[in-house]
Amino acid sequence: MKKIKKDKIINNMNEMTLIAENNLTEYIKNNVVQKIWISQNKDATYRLFINLTWKEEKICLGTSRRKPRHFVSLDRLISFLKKLGVRCPIELLLLHQENQHDEIPQI
Numbered sequence: 001m002k003k004i005k006k007d008k009i010i011n012n013m014n015e016m017t018l019i020a021e022n023n024l025t026e027y028i029k030n031n032v033v034q035k036i037w038i039s040q041n042k043d044a045t046y047r048l049f050i051n052l053t054w055k056e057e058k059i060c061l062g063t064s065r066r067k068p069r070h071f072v073s074l075d076r077l078i079s080f081l082k083k084l085g086v087r088c089p090i091e092l093l094l095l096h097q098e099n100q101h102d103e104i105p106q107i
Contacts, residue, residue: 018062019050021069027052028084036090038077045070046077 019027027033027050037049037058047068048061061069071077074092081090 016068017057017059018066018068019059020062020064024050024061025084028086028088031087033086033088035088036081036086037093038074038090039093040095041070042095043070045072046074047071048077048081 024033032053033050034053035051037051039047039049041047047070049058050061051058063069071080
């Protein structure tokens with residue numbers, strides 16, 4: 001199995017592209033993040049998806065274990081984004097009872 005460096009954007013087994021926090025920080029600093037989506041999951045946690053200037057697909061913030069990072073509260077997620085110094089549009093996607101799923105948001 002090929003070893004993947006942490007500083008690269010990686011593809012998860014579920015066809016979801018993940019990005020490490022340190023790379024997200026760098027991209028925000030270099031102003032290449034076009035938009036951020038906060039997506040609510042069926043377990044009432046939140047995930048962060050970003051769109052970069054040179055990539056069409058949505059990229060999910062990942063953990064060091066190459067899994068999507070889940071925030072247990074919206075307040076913590078907003079504090080996290082403020083700490084990073086986000087300067088792009090942010091969209092909040094809340095789930096309705098009838099269509100609760102953990103898929104990549106279709107925007």
